[in-house]
Amino acid sequence: MTWGGLQGIQVFNKNYPHDPNDKNYKERERIFARINAEKLGSQYGVVSSVGTSCKK
Numbered sequence: 001m002t003w004g005g006l007q008g009i010q011v012f013n014k015n016y017p018h019d020p021n022d023k024n025y026k027e028r029e030r031i032f033a034r035i036n037a038e039k040l041g042s043q044y045g046v047v048s049s050v051g052t053s054c055k056k
Contacts (some may be wrong), residue, residue, distance in 0.1 A: 007031075016028035
C-alpha cells in the first residue's frame with residue numbers, strides 16, 4: 001500500500017517500469033491490483049480487499 005502514494009514518482013518507475021519485458025513487471029501489476037482492490041473495497045482481478053471498506 002505504501003507504493004500507492006508513490007506510483008507516479010521516479011523511484012517507483014525505475015524499480016517497477018511499465019515494460020512487460022522487465023523482471024519487476026509482474027510485481028508492478030500486483031501492486032496496482034492491490035491498490036485498486038483496496039480502493040474499490042472489492043475484488044480486482046484475482047486480488048480481494050483485505051480491510052473493511054469505509055462507508056461512503
